[in-house]
Amino acid sequence: MAENRASVYAEGGPCWVDAQLPDVDAGKRFYGELFGWGFExxxxxxxxxxxxxxxxxxxxxxxxxxxxxxxxxxxATPDAQKTARRIQHAGGQVIMAPLPVGAAGTAVLAADPEGAVFGLWQPDGHPGFGVRHRPGAFAWAQLYARDTEAANTFYGHLFHEALFGPGAEPDFGRAPVGDVFPEVMPPHFLVHFGVRDCEAALGAVxxxxxxxxxGPFTASYGIVAVVTDNQGASFALLQR
Structure with missing residues (x-):
């Protein structure tokens, strides 16, 4: 799949990811070796x-x-305040109110009605991913939900054009928790990063x-393996 620049991100498109880690230096070593990332x-x-x-x-x-x-x-959202209000009106929760991040943009943390946590990003100086859909970069976000119909209703209300509009390529799927995880696992988002060879990447992990x-297992969008890093953060490897 071709690279896409951040400038194409419309409202409701996944545009950024971050990891909250106890030891950022350890994270740099892990992900730098796994994905070839450099850091600043x-x-x-x-x-x-x-x-x-x-x-x-x-x-x-x-x-x-x-x-x-x-x-x-x-x-992505053009108006973090407005989208945060829509989340609350639709039965979700705002965990962190809109917060300016220097000159980069404004961030929000929220949870859907089942408790799955996600963020909003209103860009300013930092529009989001510089590249995606390639090995070492963001490839997909999967929501594992208890009720996928309710999830479609909630996120469709927030981001209808991105998910269901003409020509939509949302990079965002919904599936039952029990498809991959024990039924007791809480609903959550799983960030996927692209890899050339899933088995080789698992060896590196x-x-x-x-x-x-x-996993690895075959999903509609590719070969997937769910892993954790050396500090316990879960993510997925995706071979298309």
Missing amino acids: EAYGSSVWARLEGAPVAALAHKTDGRMPTVWTVYF SRLGGRVQA
Whole structure:
């Protein structure tokens, strides 16, 4: 699949991801080796990951040890305040109100009615991914939900054109939790990164101190394996 520049991101498209980690330096070593990322200082305690110079993700230090070690996907919005209100009116929850991130843009953290956490990004100086849909970059976001019809209703209300409009290519799927995980697993988003060879990437994950949670298995969008990094953050490898 061809590379896509961040300028094409419309409302409701996944446009950025970040990981909240106890040890950012350890994260740089893990993901730098796994995906070939380079890093530069960004805002606060976070760093930007770059793939051949293009921004692909951020790694941030957890400010509270009670916070989960997790990857979060951010959906583009032209108006973070307005979209946050729509989330609340649709039965979701705003976890972090719109927060300016320097001159980069405005971030929101929210949860859908089942509790799956996601972000919103209103861009300013930083529009989002510099590259995606290639090995080492963002490839897909999968929501594992209890009720996929309810999820379609909620996200369709928020981002109808991105998900269901003419020519929509949302990079965002919905599936029942039990398709891959134990039924007791809470609903959640799983960020997928592209790889050329899923089996080879799984070997690298294990060598670097991560572990395999599920797969590889064949999904409608490619060959997928669910893994955790060496600090416990879950993500997926996607071979198209």
